[in-house]
Amino acid sequence: MRRPLRFESVRVSGRPIGASSAEVTVDFKQTESFGFKWRITPADGGNQVAAGTLEQDSPTGRFIAGFRGAKTWSPESPNLYNIELEPLEDAAADPYVARFGVREIRIDGTKILLNGDSVKLRGVSLHEELEPYGRAIPAEERARDVADIKKLGFNALRTAHYTHDEALLDAADEAGLLVFEEIPVYWEIDYEDPRVYALARSMLRDMTERDFNHPCVILWSVGNEVPVEHAECADFIRALLSEARALDPTRLAAFVSCRFLIDSVRPASDIAGVNCYLGWYYGDEKDLAGLMELMQATAPDKPWIMTEFGACARRDYRSKAGAKYSEDRQADLLAHYIRTLNSLDFVNG
DSSP: OOOOOOOOEEEEEEEEEEEEEEEEEEEEESSSSSEEEEEEEEETTTOOSSSEEEEEEESSSEEEEEEESSBOOOOOOOOEEEEEEEEEEEETTTOOEEEBOOEEEEEETTTTTTEEEEEEOOOOEOOSTTTTBBBBBOOOHHHHHHHHHHTTOOEEEEEEEEEEHHHHHHHHHHHHHEEEEEEESSOOOOOTHHHHHHHHHHHHHHHHHHTTTTEEEEEEEEEESSOOSHHHHHHHHHHHHHHHHHHHSSSSSEEEEOSSSSOOGGGGGEEEEEEEEEEESSSSSGGGHHEEEEETTTTTTTTTEEOOOOOOOOOOOOOTTTTTSHHHHHHHHHHHHHHHTTTOOBBBO
């Protein structure tokens, strides 16, 4: 008995061409070679915008489609499309359906450009933990979380420090949140062990394969707070950055540092991301502007993003004197950071 014809994977990349046209590149793998018909429709309903038929003599392939009247995806207008691929020979087979958006992310000097326009990321770093669910968070709760993040005026989210359930990305696609996605490479792991690199490479491949079609994802991060002053770690992160670009040249590739002035890998990253807890774990937050200007001199040709900052607080603990762990101290520190970062032109998020 012949097994059903099906697609093993479909990667869709839509980018705007001019004012209102789109170019959609589709890379696919099949269980065996077969011809199929395809069509593109708005995800919220409506008439198809492009369609065609493809005869196949190989189980892998690529085709490029174009259509007019394209609506781009952005935090302000998160427009989505569906592409359906249906085997010609098997009328009973369910079509493969992938959702995607028309959008382009790239770097121009010290600016991040979304669909050709400069964008500043204002967002949160999110752990996948919520009482009473732990990490088994229902999809509706994730969607509510994303909606609340948007209501606060944010346009971005970082999955610290691992891939989250795909339901989060579905919600971000629909609501319009730019996502900075990361694999769990951090701190003092054995960067010289080839098995460790193989695992990190595998996690990166799995992440890009699973999440490629989500327009919300604009950046693949290959590490967090890694000790790049050690040569073996620097080589490890550079290799992963190269791997990320080879797997997906349509997005940015980066890592997150906590080394302020000595970071030999920073030039290899598309953005300069740094975690800084000045005023909380060390130092005084009043020195933030000066420290940022010193850091910027180490990579003056890149967009800078403050990827983590903040202070802890005990719920409902108030202190007019601004005692540590009070909500007042937390609010004051956050407000100072936000004012300072917004005043620095080279800070893009």
